[in-house]
Amino acid sequence: MRSYTVADSPFRPADPTVYVMGGCGPYANTRAALMHIDLSLARGKRVLLKPNAGRMASAGSGIVTHPQVIAAAIDAFLEAGAEVAVGESPIVGVNALEAFAAMGVTEIAQTRNCPLLDMDTRPFVEVAIPGGIAIQTLNVCPEVFEYDLIVSLPVMKMHMHTGVTLAVKNMKGCLWRRSKVKLHMLPPVEGYQEKPIDIAIADMASVLRPHLAIIDGTVGMEGLGPSAGQKKSLDVVVVSADAFAADAVACRLMGTQAEHIPHLRIGAERGCGVIDLDQITVFPEDWRIWSDPFCPPPQNLTLEFPNITILDRNSCSACQSTLLLFLKRYGTRIFDYFPNGADIHFAIGKGHDQVPEGTLCIGNCTLRHQNSGIFIPGCPPVASQILTVLSGKPSVDTEDKGEL
The missing domain is CATH 3.40.50.11440 (LarA, N-terminal domain)
Known part of the structure; x- marks a missing residue:
């Protein structure tokens, strides 16, 4: 060393x-x-x-x-x-x-x-x-x-x-x-x-x-x-x-x-x-x-996405950015895939002991919870991968390479 x-x-x-x-x-x-x-x-x-x-x-x-x-x-x-x-x-x-x-x-x-x-x-x-x-x-x-x-x-x-x-x-x-x-x-x-x-x-x-x-x-x-x-x-x-x-x-x-x-x-x-x-x-x-003051990061990310809860435990900025950009683009569309009207949970990061049943587990760090919810692999995954898993159809997001 x-x-x-x-x-x-x-x-x-x-x-x-x-x-x-x-x-x-x-x-x-x-x-x-x-x-x-x-x-x-x-x-x-x-x-x-x-x-x-x-x-x-x-x-x-x-x-x-x-x-x-x-x-x-x-x-x-x-x-x-x-x-x-x-x-x-x-x-x-x-x-x-x-x-x-x-x-x-x-x-x-x-x-x-x-x-x-x-x-x-x-x-x-x-x-x-x-x-x-x-x-x-x-x-x-x-x-x-x-x-x-x-x-x-x-x-x-x-x-x-x-x-x-x-x-x-x-x-x-x-x-x-x-x-x-x-x-x-x-x-x-x-x-x-x-x-x-x-x-x-x-x-x-x-x-x-x-x-x-x-x-x-x-x-x-x-x-x-x-x-x-x-x-x-x-x-x-x-x-x-x-x-x-x-x-x-x-x-x-x-x-x-x-x-x-x-x-x-x-x-x-x-x-x-x-x-x-x-x-x-x-x-x-x-x-x-x-000097021109910048808006700070919001204290509570879930406020920007009604009926969506983000469970974040020890994630990196790559997965956080992926998820937040995805929600900005598709935050209303994803409810089409969950018609029962229940709140949707997303989990990112490696620090979860458990997640609610049906949670969307984003990224390889959530792999151990794949049997409790819907697992989207990647480090980080991109928006098209999340869309593909949710829709069951191949999806393309033209901004995947441009922003993530």
Whole structure:
């Protein structure tokens, strides 16, 4: 087992500093913000850009990093004399190279001779987490150790499990294959009121932090992020060598506070970064003009779907997003297949001891309850699979590849 801690960023000034640029489009905003970072320190270095490319989605969807933000980062580091690659380990069931193509990054990378890396193709490196509370080890994609500098390029999004997903949480896409899912299936941590996943992300951040954060707020996502919410245009980019400070500023732009986001608060308390805005220098001074509050995730998901109960125990965001998107599209039609007028139960996640008779069990984690209800396999299944099982006929959902 390897013990590993990301070195302090060479770009990091004595005090945490964040740069906010907006109003000029994704490419120009990114280049303008990066002008404040001394990228000459990357000359001769190998730089890995880690965007949010974990799902099949198009540019401007609010789900994946805008390709022009990635293009600007590639250009800036190439001009600084660095060797640059773009890598991702997506959610289960998504191929990284297909996701890059869907979001419009493939052509951008090819014209710049920039490699695109599927970071799930090679064996992982097991990394120890000294002092880990919810988790003690990580299975990390090997590219993390082969590049000198790691840059996190997330989308500005609300998140149904963790409040927000920004530069710190985006590093979860450096975890190998299904090991990412395990963070959603942890038991409660004794002595802590926070969700186990929040504590686990803070554990991860203690050994796996980016050297530079470039947060894409071109088109973000409010409500049911990371993929089932509503897109929200902000036309802003946030850059910092302190990922926690960048996340804190992004949180304020989104209408929340980093202190209210458990994984950021816990990580800051452990000394992984700074989230107190009074301790952060932000340029320009009027950066708050770009603030436009995002709608938070709803507290009770069943309110949006009358007569439907969602039983969620230790699910991951992939199955939650699948189910919520399915209900948005077909929430009224499914009652055609249950004419008795009774409430419909859906179960997702691995933590159910039992489910009511007739429950729709979504995803492989509910397999052991297949005899109690209707089982839809997949990790995650897509809408067409759910429709096929309910209707008994082959079904096609044209949005399966575009949003999930």
